[in-house]
Every structure is written in structure tokens, then in C-alpha cells.
Amino acid sequence: MANIKSAKKRILVNETKAARNKAIKSKVKTCVKKVETAVANKDAAAAAEALKIATVEINKAGSKGVYHKNTCARKISRLAKAVNGIA
Numbered sequence: 001m002a003n004i005k006s007a008k009k010r011i012l013v014n015e016t017k018a019a020r021n022k023a024i025k026s027k028v029k030t031c032v033k034k035v036e037t038a039v040a041n042k043d044a045a046a047a048a049e050a051l052k053i054a055t056v057e058i059n060k061a062g063s064k065g066v067y068h069k070n071t072c073a074r075k076i077s078r079l080a081k082a083v084n085g086i087a
Contacts (some may be wrong), residue, residue, distance in 0.1 A: 024066045031057045032079065039082045047083045054079055 002008050031054035038047035055076050062072035 021066050024061050024064060028054075028057050028061050028067075028075075032075065035079050035083065039086055042086050044083075044086050047086060051079055051083045 002011060031050065035047060035050040035054050038050050058067070058072050058075050061067045062069050067075075
């Protein structure tokens with residue numbers, strides 16, 4: 001355990017940030033899973049709706065620094081390609 005006051009504070013701040021990042025990543029994964037499920041079921045309407053929501057969540061995660069912008073672009077591109085493939 002850290003002895004210096006600033007090191008103790010850093011530990012607490014890092015735990016808080018890690019929890020926030022974990023929650024955001026979990027939300028993104030859930031949204032992505034909904035899109036993939038709709039694509040697997042060949043439900044174009046549900047997939048398109050889920051894609052809109054997933055795109056917003058992925059972009060939010062990117063703007064908060066949880067994901068790199070290229071990672072966000074890649075995730076959105078792959079989901080859009082899958083959704084357009086069933087239409």
C-alpha cells in the first residue's frame with residue numbers, strides 16, 4: 001500500500017476512472033450484441049434501430065476517451081456493413 005498522500009489519492013482516482021470505463025465499455029458491448037442478434041435473426045428493422053443506438057453509444061465512448069477514434073470508426077463500420085448485408 002502507498003504511504004504518500006498523493007499516491008493514495010491516485011489509487012482512488014484510478015479506481016473511479018476504471019469503474020467508469022468499465023461501465024461505458026459494458027454498455028457498448030450490450031448495444032453491439034443487440035445489433036448482432038438482430039442481424040443473425042435477419043430482422044432488418046430491428047437491426048437498423050439497434051445500429052442507431054449502438055452508433056451513438058460507441059461515439060460517446062470515443063469522445064470520453066474510452067476507445068480510440070479509429071476503434072470507434074472500425075466498430076461502427078463493421079456493424080453498418082452487417083446491417084446493410086441483410087437489407
